[in-house]
Amino acid sequence: MKNKDWFTNWFNTSYYHILYKDRNDEDAQLFMKNITEFLKLEKSTHILDLPCGKGRHAVFLNSLGYKVTGGDLAENSIIYAKDFENDTLNFKVHDMREPFNNKYDSIFNLFTSFGYFEDDKEDILILENIKNGLNKGGYFVFDFLNADLVKANLVAKETKIVDDITFNITREITNGFIIKNISFFADGNNHNYTERVKYLDVQKMKSYFEKVGFTITNTFGDYNLSNFNTKTSNRLILVAK
Numbered sequence: 109m110k111n112k113d114w115f116t117n118w119f120n121t122s123y124y125h126i127l128y129k130d131r132n133d134e135d136a137q138l139f140m141k142n143i144t145e146f147l148k149l150e151k152s153t154h155i156l157d158l159p160c161g162k163g164r165h166a167v168f169l170n171s172l173g174y175k176v177t178g179g180d181l182a183e184n185s186i187i188y189a190k191d192f193e194n195d196t197l198n199f200k201v202h203d204m205r206e207p208f209n210n211k212y213d214s215i216f217n218l219f220t221s222f223g224y225f226e227d228d229k230e231d232i233l234i235l236e237n238i239k240n241g242l243n244k245g246g247y248f249v250f251d252f253l254n255a256d257l258v259k260a261n262l263v264a265k266e267t268k269i270v271d272d273i274t275f276n277i278t279r280e281i282t283n284g285f286i287i288k289n290i291s292f293f294a295d296g297n298n299h300n301y302t303e304r305v306k307y308l309d310v311q312k313m314k315s316y317f318e319k320v321g322f323t324i325t326n327t328f329g330d331y332n333l334s335n336f337n338t339k340t341s342n343r344l345i346l347v348a349k
Contacts, residue, residue, distance in 0.1 A: 115224055118301040119182040123294060125162070126271050136219075137168050139251070139331035144172060146326075146333055147247055147347070149214060156212040156241065158204060159221045163189030169216075170197040177212070179204075204234045208241040215242055218251045223306030228316075231306065235320045242349075248322065250346040254329070255309045256338045258286055281307060310336065310344055322348035 118124050149155075151173040157166040160178030162185045170176045170192075179202030180186055189199040202208075215238050225231055238248055259281055266277045278289045288303040308316075310327070317324055325348060328334060329341025336344060 114302050114304055116181060118290075118303065119161075119180075120184045121301075122184075123273070123292070123299060123301075126273060127268065127275055127290065129270065131164075133164060133168075135331055136165055139218075140165060140168050140172065142331060142333050143249055143345075143347075144169070144174070147214070147249075149174065149247075153213040156208075156210075156215045158202065158215060158217055158238070160189065160199065161185050161219075161221075163192055163199060165216065165218050166197065166199070167192045170194070177210075204237065205230060207237050210241070211243045212241055212246065213243050214247045214249065216249045216251075218249070220251070220253045220305060222250070222252060223308050224304065225306070232316060232319055235316055235322070239320050239322060245349065247325075248346075248348045250313075250348070252308065252313065252344045252346075253286075253305070254336075254338070254341045254344045255286070255307050257341065259307075260339070310338065313344060313346065317346065317348055324348045 152175075154175045154177070155169055157169065157176060157178045159180040160166045161180060161182070163178050166176045166178035166189070175196040178189055178199040181201065181203050183201055186199050186201050193199060217238070222234070223231060242248060262279055262281065264279055268275045268277065273292050273294045275290055275292045280287050284307050285304045286307055289300070290303070291298070291300045293299070314324060324346055326346070327336045328343070328345035329336035330343050333345070334341070
């Protein structure tokens, strides 16, 4: 399996969703409420959630009254999300590296869904696609990990038991990537997956944004929209136009 395509396999497995099933929806909803209120987004706003996973952010944004489209490379996630579709909420399989056919009023890239690729050019290409997919004056909301905090608090080994599956997790930072190895025995087989996210600190991320012509309007450090602090913030949230 090519390194760059780790996410294609892992995100499509049922095990990915088992391991992460306790992700905090309250946090996700708090962030969506706070950011849409802060940006004063009109209810007529068409938001693209990319990549959308199984649609937890998209469904909630839609419940707030927005028209929402969710796009994700993982077909299984889109099949699941499609059960929630209505007149103002739809989902489709989409690779972030491909340009969009439509334009959107706002595009959200949430929960560290970036920096998967070996080559910086591919990350830049994604940002270019996002910039080209925005209507004039539209906002791009980018929610990423705070790489410096991850480095300072790296848990090298961890075991998690979820639904009677024992997940053995190791973490390291090497060759400019935060790498998480996940191994477990399930359904009669040994499984091994690797998550790789580029080590992108605030300076590097801002340089990416500048390269594609984004103007950063705000930098936040958590879902309450507190100021970003390199040493203490849980998240790196950039708002750009």
